[in-house]
Amino acid sequence: MLTTGANNSSDAAQGVMLNDHQFLLELREKMLRFTILQLSDRVLAEDVVQEALVGALKNAGSFSAKAALKTWVFAILKNKIADALRQRQRLIAVEQPTDDEADEGEFSDLFNGFGVWRGPAHPIAWGSPEKSMEDAHFWRTFEACMEHLPAQLAKIFMMREFIELTTPEICAELALSETSVHVSLYRARVRLRECLENNWFERGKSCAKLS
Amino acid sequence: MLNCRKATRLLSDRLDRPLTLKENVHLKIHLLWCSGCRNFGGHMHRMRNISRGFVDFGADDTTPDGGE
The missing domain is CATH 1.10.10.10 (Winged helix-like DNA-binding domain superfamily/Winged helix DNA-binding domain)
Incomplete structure (x- = not known):
């Protein structure tokens, strides 16, 4: 099946993450769950995740640790979700809650x-x-x-x-x-x-x- | 005098805005004798950490059980 990158040199590690399909699939799945929770719209969430992932992975080469890459990817994802919420906000009237x-x-x-x-x-x-x-x-x-x-x-x-x-x-x-x-x-x-x-x-x- | 309902509101608000001196004093006094609200206040901070940890842990390697 899919191999997980062992501790090669750091140069080699860069390529390993992007070729690690299992890692990318899991990452995408986590991003999707996080996004759906906030947008409650699977189709929109998939678009947002896709966009974030593409943007983030352009720079994936500069990360040699999966944890750092994940933090980076989620930072980008948060911005994309904020954008999506901002756009959608114009379509959905938000109820003014009654005061305390x-x-x-x-x-x-x-x-x-x-x-x-x-x-x-x-x-x-x-x-x-x-x-x-x-x-x-x-x-x-x-x-x-x-x-x-x-x-x-x-x-x-x-x-x-x-x-x-x-x-x-x-x-x-x-x-x-x-x-x-x-x-x-x-x-x-x-x-x-x-x-x-x-x-x-x-x-x-x-x-x-x-x- | 602050009751628990108002104290919990301040315990939530203080995560989002600085409390006034008066609010702070009333809250501190209430917490002296109310263990429920003391627990509630601790939970507010823990929930913030939990939410921030959602990306690092919750979205992290989930157990191998489940569908796939």
Whole structure:
């Protein structure tokens, strides 16, 4: 089957990565998953990934380590996703979320009438997250939790945390007020946190796995 | 006086904007006696690291199980 490049000289290593079909296929697959999560549109995602990959691999020769190449490729991909979001934003009207004060009753499943944690919702200490991050099962849980978020919240969360845009940048992109973006990020984080806690950092166990 | 609902909002906001002195003081006092919100605050930072790690780990070598 396909051979993985052994530790040849660094000159030889350059060619090895591009000829390593397995590596490229896996890389493409990872990029696609990352992009689909954010664009929720497979066809568009494939275009964006293709474009990023072609752009990135032109310079692949300057990377002798796969990890460095991957970081580079994802940096380019993030820019391409930001472009795609920017273009699409004009087509999709973004709902202006209602402000905080308007819904005191929000998260009534988590907080009681006094705004205090309800017993079962009380956040617990999480086990070692660093260990979790090396576990593929954890990432599947994470992706499932992301997919459970309302689309608009997920989008804003990903712009902030994956693409690493600042709040003012997101405001400009989506024509939302700064408060709206803060409210949306808050809602997304509360729900994502709850989902991760319930499905991964289970009570009393630090590495429970869903299967 | 800050309740947990408002404290969690500040714990989220502080990842995106600097809190005012007043907000900071109220939050610190609340956290002194609220372990739930202390945990929540830690989780906010961990979630940021997790999100940033998604590219490096989550999108990294997944297990050989699954379809292909």
